[in-house]
Amino acid sequence: MKLAMKYVIMYVNDFEKTMKFYRDILQLPVKGEHGTYVEFDTGATTLSINTRESFKDITGLETPVGSMRSQTFELGFVALDVDETVENLRRQGVEVLLEPVTKPWGQTVAYVADPDGHYIEICSEM
Structure with missing residues (x-):
């Protein structure tokens, strides 16, 4: 089996603050934006963020809060x-x-x- 890491998704509490952090402070280019799901271009691996609520709605799984x-x-x-x-x-x-x-x-x-x-x-x- 050969696997290649393509992306990482982090589930966040404060979407707007986190979006500004990665886009404006770290200056990562936005690769794609779909509501509360955002992908940043970091090279070979995409860094994505989404809200904890959206993750739960999509998967039914829980994420820690705070x-x-x-x-x-x-x-x-x-x-x-x-x-x-x-x-x-x-x-x-x-x-x-x-x-x-x-x-x-x-x-x-x-x-x-x-x-x-x-x-x-x-x-x-x-």
Whole structure:
């Protein structure tokens, strides 16, 4: 079996705030928009958001409500200059969870949070 990751969908509490975060602050181009379902172009893998209510209406499944500080995944974005990117995000009011640090393997990483508290790694190439 050969699988290829094509997209990730995050279910969010505040659609408008999250939409503005990914579109305006992270400056991800909108690839498609269908009501509360939005796809962002991030390269080979599409990042999508939808409301928790819409997900439940479509599937009948539940999603946790509220900001999650105990995460089971993170989104990783490679930046040319991690320090500059983090400072730019901070100036726009983004919560910085971990300041940029260079790991023993040479990669610089930092963590910020989106409006729902999802962890976002801003990192240099490996």
